[in-house]
Amino acid sequence: MRALPQSLDESRLCHAWILTRADGARLGFTDHDRDLVVDGVACRAEGGWSPGASETAAGYAAGQGAALGVLDDAGITEADLAAGLYDGARVTALRVDWSAPSRFVSLWTATITAVSREGAAFKASLAGPAADLERIAGRTFTRLCDARLGDVRCGIPAPAGATCDKRWATCVGTFGNGVNFRGFPTSPGEDFLTLYPVEGERNDGGRR
Numbered sequence: 001m002r003a004l005p006q007s008l009d010e011s012r013l014c015h016a017w018i019l020t021r022a023d024g025a026r027l028g029f030t031d032h033d034r035d036l037v038v039d040g041v042a043c044r045a046e047g048g049w050s051p052g053a054s055e056t057a058a059g060y061a062a063g064q065g066a067a068l069g070v071l072d073d074a075g076i077t078e079a080d081l082a083a084g085l086y087d088g089a090r091v092t093a094l095r096v097d098w099s100a101p102s103r104f105v106s107l108w109t110a111t112i113t114a115v116s117r118e119g120a121a122f123k124a125s126l127a128g129p130a131a132d133l134e135r136i137a138g139r140t141f142t143r144l145c146d147a148r149l150g151d152v153r154c155g156i157p158a159p160a161g162a163t164c165d166k167r168w169a170t171c172v173g174t175f176g177n178g179v180n181f182r183g184f185p186t187s188p189g190e191d192f193l194t195l196y197p198v199e200g201e202r203n204d205g206g207r208r
Contacts, residue, residue, distance in 0.1 A: 145183040155180040
């Protein structure tokens with residue numbers, strides 16, 4: 001839990017959220033009973049915005065959460081959502097002294113990764129810095145190819161109705177595309193631990 005500065009009186013604290021769109025527009029919301037100006041942004045009370053589920057709630061990965069809001073009443077219109085103006089927008093949560101809104105502390109900052117409609121309301125999926133820990137970086141060493149049939153890394157056209165199981169034998173035998181195979185067919189699998197030399201077999205480690 002983040003410690004608040006001693007100058008903030010906990011009996012006079014409320015929450016505020018400032019949303020910054022990619023086009024630079026800033027919208028503010030607060031759970032206080034009247035509008036506040038925080039960090040130069042007019043934060044609307046009773047705007048229908050709430051933080052929803054936090055990153056500690058069940059079902060959310062680290063650094064992820066959700067925010068809920070009511071269209072129009074929150075200053076967020078259906079047309080703006082459809083235009084993608086909130087895709088990638090930044091949301092900052094603040095703890096504010098409502099008696100002196102210039103005194104506040106930032107709690108967290110997240111990015112809107114997706115927005116969906118739910119009747120007359122919207123739901124924004126949020127991802128904070130910790131969400132980067134969940135993303136796959138680099139390549140995975142596996143016997144299977146990690147390219148998609150027909151993409152640039154595969155290098156061959158995608159024939160109508162054709163599929164690929166991403167195995168070396170299929171790439172070579174069916175498509176003749178072994179030069180572009182994006183897997184590691186000779187890498188040891190889980191059965192490597194139980195292998196042992198067998199008389200009459202090829203035991204040079206080169207069998208695929």
